[in-house]
Amino acid sequence: xxxxxxxxxxxxxxxxxxxxxxxxxxxxxxxxxxxxxxxxxxxxxxxxxxxxxxxxxxxxxxxxxxxxxxxxxxxxxxxxxxxxxxxxxxxxxxxxxxxxxxxxxxxxxxxxxxxxxxxxxxxxxxxxxxxxxxxxxxxxxxxxxxxxxxxxxxxxxxxxxxxxxxxxxxxxxxxxxxxxxxxxxxxxxxxxxxxxxxxxxxxxxxxxxxxxxxxxxxxxxxxxxxxxxxxxxxxxxxxxxxxxxxxxxxxxxxxxxxxxxxxxxxxxxxxxxxxxxxxxxxxxxxxxxxxxxxxxxxxxxxxxxxxxxxxxxxxxxxxxxxxxxxxxxxxxxxxxxxxxxxxxxxxxxxxxxxxxxxxxxxxxxxxxxxxxxxxxxxxxxxxxxxxxxxxxxxxxxxxxxxxxxxxxxxxxxxxxxxxxxxxxxxxxxxxxxxxxxxxxxxxx
Amino acid sequence: xxxxxxxxxxxxxxxxxxxxxxxxxxxxxxxxxxxxxxxxxxxxxxxxxxxxxxxxxxxxxxxxxxxxxxxxxxxxxxxxxxxxxxxxxxxxxxxxxxxxxxxxxxxxxxxxxxxxxxxxxxxxxxxxxxxxxxxxxxxxxxxxxxxxxxxxxxxxxxxxxxxxxxxxxxxxxxxxxxxxxxxxxxxxxxxxxxxxxxxxxxxxxxxxxxxxxxxxxxxxxxxxxxxxxxxxxxxxxxxxxxxxxxxxxxxxxxxxxxxxxxxxxxxxxxxxxxxxxxxxxxxxxxxxxxxxxxxxxxxxxxxxxxxxxxxxxxxxxxxxxxxxxxxxxxxxxxxxxxxxxxxxxxxxxxxxxxxxxxxxxxxxxxxxxxxxxxxxxxxxxxxxxxxxxxxxxxxxxxxxxxxxxxxxxxxxxxxxxxxxxxxxxxxxxxxxxxxxxxxxxxxx
Ligand SMILES: Cc1ncc(COP(=O)(O)O)c(C=O)c1O
Ligand SMILES: Cc1ncc(COP(=O)(O)O)c(C=O)c1O
Numbered sequence: 045x046x047x048x049x050x051x052x053x054x055x056x057x058x059x060x061x062x063x064x065x066x067x068x069x070x071x072x073x074x075x076x077x078x079x080x081x082x083x084x085x086x087x088x089x090x091x092x093x094x095x096x097x098x099x100x101x102x103x104x105x106x107x108x109x110x111x112x113x114x115x116x117x118x119x120x121x122x123x124x125x126x127x128x129x130x131x132x133x134x135x136x137x138x139x140x141x142x143x144x145x146x147x148x149x150x151x152x153x154x155x156x157x158x159x160x161x162x163x164x165x166x167x168x169x170x171x172x173x174x175x176x177x178x179x180x181x182x183x184x185x186x187x188x189x190x191x192x193x194x195x196x197x198x199x200x201x202x203x204x205x206x207x208x209x210x211x212x213x214x215x216x217x218x219x220x221x222x223x224x225x226x227x228x229x230x231x232x233x234x235x236x237x238x239x240x241x242x243x244x245x246x247x248x249x250x251x252x253x254x255x256x257x258x259x260x261x262x263x264x265x266x267x268x269x270x271x272x273x274x275x276x277x278x279x280x281x282x283x284x285x286x287x288x289x290x291x292x293x294x295x296x297x298x299x300x301x302x303x304x305x306x307x308x309x310x311x312x313x314x315x316x317x318x319x320x321x322x323x324x325x326x327x328x329x330x331x332x333x334x335x336x337x338x339x340x341x342x343x344x345x346x347x348x349x350x351x352x353x354x355x356x357x358x359x360x361x362x363x364x365x366x367x368x369x370x371x372x373x374x375x376x377x378x379x380x381x382x383x384x385x386x387x388x389x390x391x392x393x394x395x396x397x398x399x400x401x402x403x404x405x406x407x408x409x410x411x412x413x414x415x416x417x418x419x420x421x422x423x424x425x426x427x428x429x430x431x432x433x434x435x436x437x438x439x440x441x442x443x444x445x446x447x448x449x450x451x452x453x454x455x456x457x458x459x460x461x462x463x464x465x466x467x468x469x470x471x472x473x474x475x476x477x478x479x480x481x482x483x484x485x486x487x488x
Numbered sequence: 489x490x491x492x493x494x495x496x497x498x499x500x501x502x503x504x505x506x507x508x509x510x511x512x513x514x515x516x517x518x519x520x521x522x523x524x525x526x527x528x529x530x531x532x533x534x535x536x537x538x539x540x541x542x543x544x545x546x547x548x549x550x551x552x553x554x555x556x557x558x559x560x561x562x563x564x565x566x567x568x569x570x571x572x573x574x575x576x577x578x579x580x581x582x583x584x585x586x587x588x589x590x591x592x593x594x595x596x597x598x599x600x601x602x603x604x605x606x607x608x609x610x611x612x613x614x615x616x617x618x619x620x621x622x623x624x625x626x627x628x629x630x631x632x633x634x635x636x637x638x639x640x641x642x643x644x645x646x647x648x649x650x651x652x653x654x655x656x657x658x659x660x661x662x663x664x665x666x667x668x669x670x671x672x673x674x675x676x677x678x679x680x681x682x683x684x685x686x687x688x689x690x691x692x693x694x695x696x697x698x699x700x701x702x703x704x705x706x707x708x709x710x711x712x713x714x715x716x717x718x719x720x721x722x723x724x725x726x727x728x729x730x731x732x733x734x735x736x737x738x739x740x741x742x743x744x745x746x747x748x749x750x751x752x753x754x755x756x757x758x759x760x761x762x763x764x765x766x767x768x769x770x771x772x773x774x775x776x777x778x779x780x781x782x783x784x785x786x787x788x789x790x791x792x793x794x795x796x797x798x799x800x801x802x803x804x805x806x807x808x809x810x811x812x813x814x815x816x817x818x819x820x821x822x823x824x825x826x827x828x829x830x831x832x833x834x835x836x837x838x839x840x841x842x843x844x845x846x847x848x849x850x851x852x853x854x855x856x857x858x859x860x861x862x863x864x865x866x867x868x869x870x871x872x873x874x875x876x877x878x879x880x881x882x883x884x885x886x887x888x889x890x891x892x893x894x895x896x897x898x899x900x901x902x903x904x905x906x907x908x909x910x911x912x913x914x915x916x917x918x919x920x921x922x923x924x925x926x927x928x929x930x931x932x
Pocket of ligand 2: 360361362363614615616617618620643644645646712716745747748774775
């Protein structure tokens, strides 16, 4: 998520912006809300993306930018195999899921091969938000309970039920912490209250505490398997194992949000929850699932899925599970497999992490570097020990001048965040490291 | 919406079904939940749609079915112009709405030309459910109130906030009428409590009553502009005018759900709310908006859209407003305009309505026929004056044998419902009328 700075909503206007871009900016403001913010702070910086390909985006003048943040364009911007799959299916049929349709069945089967056996049923949605909503409702239908536990700083979507479990968004006067949701500390073993070997187990106790305080009332625990908006935080070893144990002893379901971190992004595993050696009851998938074609899914155990009937009627989602989405999703799975994108994520991720370590040695402001595969973060802390937000934006904006797109995230907006298309190369990574080195030198 | 009969979930298995279809049915059951029901009651009837084109669907044996119900395939199944627009845009770029992207701006401008001037701002979503959720939240952000009025029998989507205002779904033990929602009677001037010339104004008083009882607490009134799930009910003249007047006198916003009935389906107007000569504060769009490409939108006044900031952060929807959806949406608008589909809806709708009138003269069981353009209903009441559900399913199933697809809807499942692709012809309509005539003869 980008800065939440509302004062930037309208964007400053610079003199030397092309009149085409200026006119588009004005037209956009006329028809869309300013709450639909653009990425940068000024009309000069705003990117008008005319074309994109693989790990690259091109502006209206043909300038090429390396995209380090688009985790939706998972198998590469405008991947031709995905486009071909969508076109072919659009020429055949895309009626809704109330008709038999082999595409969605094939996709489900293929997807489930990547999951532990218990997770044997798929439900389809159109967005990560719908997946969160459905996961929470399935949980409540299943165990008849209606309170949830989530992590501080977490984000799970923009519909009301998802906002309710997204402390990241509990900010405005109109959005309050709902009474049925309990937010526990994000298990940050770098800057948080627990450090060292037992941090995972210590943080898990917060979950146990809520479960026992709200005895018999908690339906589910929801968390990302690596915390993104909360600041690219890796769960400390043993954390989910301990949390899931408490949950299971008390009839609380476990939901893993893999919307940002799933589909092999972490390299060594297909799903980030596997890094913690656990099996969730419910998994939510989105963003990269169909490379940008609107699609999302909930994967769960049969008995939980069947609990949907307790809602008194069937699950119907007009576009969810349509054959075109399934075809796009299948093309993405095949591309991950056939182009060895997980292996690539591992290898390129390692180049990045090593380079970040080097940068850290040379730059005091870099307090921590971390990540798995192509989900990476650099935490900036200034000489007074405070989160270095301004410096983070400085780095981001300077890299934009070098035509490298990176984002800033975390509750204190001091984490540089990387989650590029999975086809990025080692050479790209080395180029980025070189440019970062120069930018950090300017910061000194 | 289809029957809610949960006992039919698993479907009976017939002997003479092709082994290909049987195996698909089995495979589907293995990976998807039974709560994802199929349209018909038996594996023999279930349609395996291999291909679709215009107003036609084709099964695995090449049999051709006339589709009278797919209002999503608005400009025709697999419309080649929509496919071409999607393919072309997928080859260019489809990054998210945080980058400048001319496709979404052009689409917004084009869409807004079809709205009264006050409705000048668009927000993008991926489904009708997301649009409902956003409309309700915008309303609450805007006026700081949190209770809603909806109509009995209404349906506005499957996410929790939408289910809350969907009495149609308040059935199961796990789904209860929420305290913050007030359902008033659907203004059914045919079978309901008020009839005749003043029915509209009489029904509107129910809304006024809730507004005054919950003084200062109601944020918005939400209703479809023709009631679909509630049973193809046409709002009686003057109804929305009176309702909106009460709302406006009391700071209550008005939301028109045009997810099923919008985009020229009613023929004489682009939006069904125009039939009542009112301008809502918020309009939700979905289903036909991009002919099946997942997309939805909320159209509202600038000041309401800008109230989003009161949530404390910006509106971000990963896929919402992507360039491919915008391109598909634009192709749909152009097709409606250039192929005169509204005029076609008027003309073919009239053939249907006249034919239904004739059928009604000849068949006592037909109690009422109604509709605008290509949104039509036939209400069946048996000789004891009760809703004729079984007969409605008999007609539906017999028509399937004639390769005509029609659906049954309404709280009592006694309404035959038609909302075909907008490219259906008069000849198609005449063919349907002939077959209906034969089926109704069998019913006698
Ligand atoms: C972790 C996580 N979950 C859920 C969502 C919601 O996804 P969507 O925007 O597709 O609704 C997001 C989106 O940013 C996300 O990052
Ligand atoms: C009137 C109405 N509103 C909203 C929705 C929800 O749309 P979706 O299924 O795209 O979420 C529907 C879907 O059937 C509908 O009929």
